[in-house]
Amino acid sequence: MSLKVKAVSGLFWTIFQQFGYQGINFLVQLFLARILMPEAFGVIALLQIFISIANNLIDSGMTSSLIRNKDISEVDYSTVFFLNITVSFVLYIIAFISAPYISAFYAMPILDSVIKVYCISFVINAFSIIQITKLTKEMKFRTQVLVQIPSLIISGVVSIYLAKTGWGVWSIVIYNLLQNILLSIQYWVRSKWIPKFLFNKERLKYHFNFGYKLTIASLLNSIYDNIYGVIIGKTFSPQVLGYYNRAELFQLFPSKNLSTALEKVTYPMFSQIQDDNVRLKRYYRQIFNLVVFFLTPTMILFSVLATPLFTLLLTDKWLPMVPFFQIMTVVGVLHPFQRYNLNILRVKGRSDLVLKLNIIKKIILTVLIIVSVQYGIYGILISQCLFSIISVGLNSMYSSRMINYSLKEQILDIIGIYLLSIGVGFLVYVLDNNAFISLNNFSRVLLGLFIGYIMYFLMAFLLKFEVVAIIRKFIKERKFKNE
Template sequence: MSLKTRTLHGFFWSLTQQFGVQITMILVTVFLARILEPADFGLIGMLAVFMALGNSLIDAGMTSSLIRTKDADQRDYSTVFFINLAVGLLVYLAMFLSAGLISQFFNQPALESIIKVYCLTFLIYPFSAVQRTRLVKKMDFKTEMKVTIPSTIVGGIFGLVLAIQGFGVWALVGMNLAQNLLLSIQFWIYSKWRPSWVVDWERFKYHFGFGAKLTIAGVINSVFSNIYHLVIGKFFPVTQLGYYAKADSLKQIPVKNISNTLSKVTFPMFSEIQDDNEKLKIAYKRIMQQVLFWLTPVMVFSIVLAEPLFRIVLTEKWLPAVPYFQILCFIGLMFPIHSYNLNILKVKGRSDLYLKLEIIKKSLTVLGIVVALPFGIFALLWTQVILNLVAFGINSFYSGRFIGYNVWRQIRDIFPIFLVGAIAGFACWLVKDLIQNVPFLDWIKLIAGGLMGVCIYFLISWGAKTEPFVDFRTIILKR
């Protein structure tokens, strides 16, 4: 099977998995949000930075090294497997012993016991990390779909049962543990690979040599991607963190479905053509345009229709989260561009440059938080938007040099998509604003505004023959 065919198959199954998981999680989240209080989600939001940090340390960038290593064998996989287990145990012990200090930092005594149970995922995840990596390397996303969707459904049902029984925040803890445990068990069942009792220190040095810089970058990125949870949890009421956490998680639904699906497929695909810069440039351009072509209208319409959407889905008690969600949607639009630019650096083996760029960007983040914090939570959010624009310039400048695709050419290729999205968003807003005093007002605004926006977006794209529209029609539909 050719690389192109495997990529298309991988995209299809990965997208099916993402949509299956996210549809399930949307339904579960809607019911949980109606049962639980914003403060419950705020307590879990306080753990976001620690969970992300722990996962980065466990992986240590070595699974990425396995994917880009063309001749990885049993000794490579077994070595990474046992190292991951050892690091997972150390990370859990560190969190267990630090639980009291963390709860004191946030002034939330209930957080101590939550940490000790919630972080058991650090012991579960390493058991299936290599099995999952092997599937990604082979682009076998069909099997991954078979594993992920049932685990999400069963774990979600378990969480809902706990919430209905009045367990509060522990419903979220139980759901997370159940989903991760089922994932790990099923990856062992479906995967034909089993570790050998061997740790090859030469192979460890090789993979860690590549992964160490990615690990440091990943740790930095994990901390700073979730630093707003930390800052809001420390300096604002826990309910406000609950609003922010919910808005951020809802923003991630389209981003994860569309962007992460392709990111998972593109890294192994980029790795196979890492020595051909022209192919890398063409593949990168097409993928970035295709992702933004589908993500842009979703995020734009979400901004415009946020209020009726929240009122219908989450009820009135979550309306204070609407402006958070609208601002965060701007950040969601930038995520895929960051992801693919950084993938270029990884497949080129420039983990050193990857690390340097992360340090520069996160230094700017600290400065932005210090400046914005005295002006309140909305200043923090808009600072996030500005910093993401700056990060795009930094990432695309360096990755563009490797494949001959500079910042301005990237902007030129994606600007038409944003322009069409803005026009469609304006049409959506006009329709929504004109509808007043009718039965089922929120539903009518959501449906009529969304339909008008979608029609305008695709009509303009068809009439202007934009590149991603033509690519989709000639490549994807013909397949």
């Protein structure tokens, strides 16, 4: 099977995996949000920074090294596996000891026991990291779908039942733990890979030298991606943090999941052509345009229809999160710019530049946080938007040199998509606030999305956007392959 055919097939299964998996997770979260109060999600949101840091330390950037390198042996896999397990146990012990102090810092007694139970997931996840890495390297995304979907459905049903029977925040804790246990068991069965008692210091050093820079960069991202939650949780109430956390979930659902799905395919694919800059730029440009083409109108339409959408899905008790989400839409729209430019540096093996960029950005973000926190919750949200804009310029600076795809060229490629999306969004806004205002929330959302998408895709076709030709080519190639 050629690289291109593999990529198209992998793309289909990865998008299905990401949106199937996250779609079910999203539905579970919706049911839980309708049952539980915002404070319950605020408690869990306080843990995200610790969980994210731990996961990055366990991985240590070595799985990226395993995927990127073409010549990997059983020694490499087993060495990294045993390191992951060791680190996960150490981190859990640290979390267990730190739990009372973290609980005291936030003045939330329940955090003590929640941390001690929730963080067991560190160890559980470490047992299946290499299995996932092997499946990703081999581009076996269909297998990952068959593992993830049933695990999510079972754990989701259990957690919703627990929430309905009064378990509160513990229904969310058990949801995550049960899901991780089921995933780990199935990955062992499906991957058919079992570690051997092999450990090589030289191979560890080799992967560590590549991975540690990515790890430091990821740690900085973990801290700063979750720092807003820490600040909001400490400065405001758990209820406000709950609103912020759910707004972020809605913002990330289309932006992060579409980007993640495509990145899972493109990273191993790009790694195989990392020395061919012409092909690398061509494929990168196509993927980038595809992401922006589907993501931008979705984010803008969700923002325009946020009030009837959230009332319909979450009930009136979540309406204070509407302005949070609308401001954060800017972050979601700019997400592809940030993510894919950094991906090129990883493919090229320039983890040193990834680290350098992250340090620079975090210094800028620290200044923005110090200034914005004085202006309340909305000042904090606006600072996130400003940081996203700054990050776009910084991330593209190095990647433009790598594959000769400058920020100016990227903007020219997608400016039409942005302008069309804004125009369609404005039209739907006018219709929703005039013609549809007397309708029920379901009708407002359905009509708004239907009219918005029809207008968007029709105008893109009539204006002959280049990305439309890319989509038609992908469909034609897949049809030819099936025949």
